[in-house]
Amino acid sequence: MSVYLPLLILLSSLVPALLTFFLPERAHGLRNGLNLGGALIKLGLITVMLVSVGRGATYDFSMQLAPGLVLALRPDALSLLFMTLSALLWFLTTIYAIAYFEGKPNQSRFFGFFSLCVAATTGLAMSGSLITFFIFFELLTLATWPLVIHQQNRASLAAGRVYLAYALPASAALLIAILWLESVTGPILFSTPAPLDRLDDTSLRIIFALFIAGMGVKAGLIPLHGWLPVAMAAPAPVSALLHAVAVVKAGAFGIARITIDVFGIDRVEALGVGTPLAVLASATILWGSIRALQQDEIKKRLAFSTVSQVSYIVLGVALAGPFAVIGGLAHLVHQGLMKITLFFCAGIFAERAGVKKIEGLNGLGRIMPWTSVAFSLGALGMIGLPPLAGFVSKVYLGVGALQSGSAWALAVLAASTLLNAAYFLPLLYRLWYLPPAPDAAGDEGKPGLVVPAVLTAAASLGVGLFAGSPYSPLGWATLIVTREYLP
Amino acid sequence: MSADAYAVTGAILIALGFYGLVAAHHLLRRVVAFNVIGSGVFLHLGAYATRYGPPDPVPQALIITGIVVALSATALAVGLVVAHALASGRVALPEEAEDD
């Protein structure tokens, strides 16, 4: 069992993906059942794994592709953090997507790639070696492209073009970094420290920079973030998945892996590359927020907010103190919950009330109370308002920044909080306090859309409210870091 | 001595043939040039046959095979030239002038 559980988890979304491609368009029931069933099975399997990994069990599945090219699935605590998030949100997003796409064309294609995307994310999370990570990273890029262009209009095609224009050079950078490293050290496993001493410091710095460039595109670090706002042309469930779980997170997760498991926090510090990364992340945090202020489309504003928020994770990892890393990793989950709520809601506003611009939100609070409440919770969490999830991350990041002697990062957090408030509060104000337009209409008649949004909103409140619990994302992140620091 | 003469003649033929193959635009001329080269090569090969004492049968076998191959190639080439001329009314490749 311990060998095959990772594989089963991977297959629980890969098999539905492959089957879905071949389903006829009208087989709604079968398709929905397949996808929901896969999601549920995966949740169950992950729960099993969570319990045993929490008790210290290890899993290992590896398959040799070529000499030196080993596909290794070795989920550890960090993997599980990311996997649990993705599995949970995948399940909710599937429900949402089923409701969203009701009566729309090309569903088989959509759900096929949708599941494939999650399979790639899961694989990426469980990757035990650098090259495995890369393979799933690429698979993710490729599985996402059909989702981005799903609507097959000019805007979405342009988005797809931009997406690949960023993603493919990034993966080239990543590949060269991996191969450079491995051509000297041999295959790199996350579980064992690589003999990086065989390289000189300058080479290591360049390799680190290449890694960051490669992952940074997905994580939306400036100046590599340009694809993210453009990719908003995708349908709402895709944006939700892209921003909260899959693509952006993969980048952040990758940076965490590279920093913690490949280079090791000590070496990152010794090489002096942590601070530049932290500075870059800080610049991204601020720039993303400023750009968000300029947007008058809801989804675009959210996109720039993602740019900003994901860099919290990077910042935490780059600051390299235990608290900062805990904060960063916890934010991986927190941001996911909050952002997916926001995108769910943005999708509901667009679908059920025809509202895409910020002006359209006026007075929707009374017309669509559930959605608006969920949206408000998500937005307030993003601002970092206690006791929502974002606050908890911020506290840990702040303390971590001080502990690692980077007090300036505190200023970044403070400024970002103010900027977040500046671009989110006007939205809430419009929702609740301005009179609706005379022709404003909207209904929340589709529970498939509203319930996932409300659940994720509740979750982002819950994980903040019960952050102290060992089962919260924060608790789990603490476990990861404790294992890392006190082996 | 005579073997060397064959070899030299072969070399000259090869050179001539290559010039023709490159310089001629008319496709039939090129086919002919190809055959001239072929003859040169076979002559050259034949010359080797006598270099080490008793005549070596292998080059002869090779030459015969080579001639067969060259013949079939020529046949195909001529067929194509004719078909091309019929289809396009030209006896040279589109990127080249016919006058030569």
Add this chain to the structure above:
Amino acid sequence: MDAIVVLLAAPLAGAFLSIAAPRLAVVASALVCVVAFVAIGLLGAEMLELGPAIVVPGNWGVPLGIGLEADGKAVAFLAMTALVMAGVITAASVEFAPGSGRRSFGFWPLALLLWAAMNAMILSRDLFNLYVGLELLTLVAVGLVALSGKADALAAALRYMIFALIGSLLYLLGVVMIYGAHGMLDMGLLSARTPAPADGLALALMTAGLAAKTALFPFHVWLPPAHAGAPAPASALLSGLVPKASFLIALRLWSEAMPDIVRPEALVLIALLGAVAVFHGGLLALRQVRLKLIIVYSTVAQLGYLFLIFPLAGGEGAAQPWSAGAWSGVTFHAVSHALAKAAMFLAAGLYMRAVGSDELGAIRGLARSMPMTTFAFGLAALTLMGLPPSGAFTGKYMMITAALASGQWWWGVVLLGGGLLSALYLYRPLEALFDGEGPAEIIRPRRREELAPLFLAAAAILLGIFSAVPFDLIYVGRPDAAVTGL
């Protein structure tokens, strides 16, 4: 052992049958497929146990008789040929259904002869025998190019033929010089010869000739019009298989027959031409507005990758640990390119038939009405871009690792840069396919026509996922030095 003979004889027999009884052409081809797969399977199994298989028909003894030898690379190429053939035969069984005119009468024997010639060249170790195979392959290929009978196609065929004939003659000249110097033509024996002063020139002549046939830059100019002018199944064979044979000979010459006379600069020169081909072909593909032209320029670029093997695993480098990776890498690359390229041509043919043109403007939006074909096209594009999990990625991975390990990182940059460029030019047709609703009325392809490219493209992907399986096979009979690997 007998499998080798069967692999040569079966396609030939099929070719004759399809001339004698044109109505049975498809059946004959299918039979050949079955036989070939069984033979390759047996050969592979035997080789894994006993090492490279050698057979000398007629029991003449090697210096006089013609040696046939199957090593790991050979089996990989045989399998590649058989797979592509199977796919093309499936697709062509509709387009060239027996009895539907002159073209279909011509296609089947030509295709099977091409197969026979490929197998002969893959298995043969005799330089002159290789010449015969080379010529046979050329003539058959020219015939396939000319199949449509249009003026453009005929001109392209003639141009191809002239290049190929010059190439053949240069090669022959080299062979003659080798024979003159050493009195033998078997590669295995040649590797143990005492080097002669003329060897360098002979190798140079053969290399130049083979480069012209492989369409290595700058001799690639014949390829695009020729491959684009042929009917799609023919293009699939031409682009996917034909250049690989002459490449394989060049590789064997440099690495097996005469590695001792090669200086590193020569290896770099060849690889440099390959590198230029990668970028030149890629950039030209970027300029094309016709789908088939994009695909053929991509062939020009992809063939360039193959030549990067020379400095990575040739010459002195052959004795280095990294060369093993490079060997397997290039084999993977060649095989997956053949599969993907064939799939892509078959898909392009279906698009072309559906809307009557292969211009990017015309195929707009076909993804909606031809999803399966588009899926196949996408998978093939993925392979050509060298992205995981395709076989091309495995190949690229091994080659880049070898490049970095040997300190020649610039070849790694070429591989990666070429991959990006291919993404750039392949993205254009992909985007066109997904652009909008597409035409309402199209000529629908038959189900098995759609399955053929999907099968080929999926094979290219599966090759990446299960790349460990063929590895042991590829390793059989590598040049001595390349036994230890990364």
Add this chain to the structure above:
Amino acid sequence: MTPWSGPLLPFLVLAWPLLLAVVSILPRVRDHAVRLLPLGPVPALWLAFQPLGEPTLIPDMLLGVQLGLDPARQLLLGMTATLWIIAGLAAQWGNDARRDAIYAGFWGLTLTGSLGVLLSLDVGTFYVSFAAVSLAAWFLVVEERTTTALRAGRVYIVMAFCGEVALLVGLLIGVSHAGSLEIEAVRNGLATAPNAGVAITFLVIGFGIKAGLLPLHVWLSPAHSAAPVPASAVLSGAIVKAGLVGLLVFLPNGAAGNALLLLGFAGAYGAALWGLSQTNPKAVLAYSTVSQMGLMLALIGGGARELVPYYAVHHGLSKGALFLLVGVMMATATTGARVAVLVAAGFVGASLAGMALTGGMLAKAAVKAPLSDALADAVTLTSVTTTVILTWFLWRMWQGDRPARTGSFWPLRLALPLLAGGGALAVPWLLWEEWKGLPVEAYLSLSTLTDSLLPVAAGLVAGLLLIWRPLPQVGTGDLLLLVEQPLARLAQIPPERKREPREIHLFARLAEVSGRLETRLVRWSVASAVMLALTLAVAFLTR
């Protein structure tokens, strides 16, 4: 473990108003949600009279919740709960309080925060509570939804957010130095931390904004004038105290003493005088609050922090009463009744000014004791300014619009502020012994009575003069009026420029080069030359 005593009680005190807040948005309850308001603080009041117990620990919640009380905070809890109950009752009839679920819901949330600030022993809970009281109060401020209210709300939320951020920064520095989340540890840590100066500065800014420290007080008067009367009452009586409590619990002894002393007294005098330029009685009262809070902040800086809660209780109750009286006056039509309201307000105001025999006199006397003479005199002097501004307030209240008819339940409405005012007058007497350790008779003498009478009399004269010759009247917000426009302009982000899509020029140009090369290569002369060159090159490069 019963809910009415023991460790569960503090948690219930916080959970109960939250529960009511949630209940109030239910469809069946929504229209009558305002009826629930007085119920919220009841458990808190109960807790305020319980003996102090063990701290409550809920490690799984937030960052580990710890709740508990000390005598000072218990006293403030009692005052806060009382005031919230009274204000909640007053909200029942106020024709200006909309019966609105949002209002009720956020009233509950603000109340929870207001209580949580007093109950929390760990930084996490404190910060959460502080944010709740600070930000949720925005909904109370903008309840009227008039342009003025929305402007006040804007100012309020911007300042409150800045305060939150400053606070977060300060607390994080404290926490990271202390390595603990317990408030006590953080306070002790801040006394010795190397960068404590920064932390304390941020804490003073964060709490100062809430407590109306000069020059961060600018939100106070617009917000108080805009909010409905019951909201203003809790705002001034309880909510601003959250800032004061924050400073009391986090600031190490003597930290930032001079700054607080200076700014505090500046506020105490300046705000009282500036209030004279206001027309709206609620704005005048707001300035009085700034003035009183300034005094309390100065007391913290000046070394009388132990007695500040004692003073704050008096101020909270009396200021709440005054605000409620403004509401009653607005609903009073007959002259007799209006006079009665005015007299009641006069009594409460006199107490606030420290008039002899009032609770205020004791409050002022208590805090003066540990001070140096000069500071004690300065405190005495505030009685004058307070009297002046409250005289002006009474006048403005009297001058306010008289309604056509008196509102319903008028006596009940009047009873509520009287209750609060009565409390203000009485509580200092009741608690004197407990806080000073001496019987109150020991303090009372003729001289102390005249000492407290004189400044009030002087202030009254000055106040009457001002009624006769008023100062020029200006809008609310003093310093805000100066900086509002430039800041708003500064904060405006230029809209995004639309950029034309760019072609990938580089590749196009390179491809052109390749295309030109291709036309050359296809020529036979070139091809053959190249072939020859390659042959020669390879031949040359082989051995």
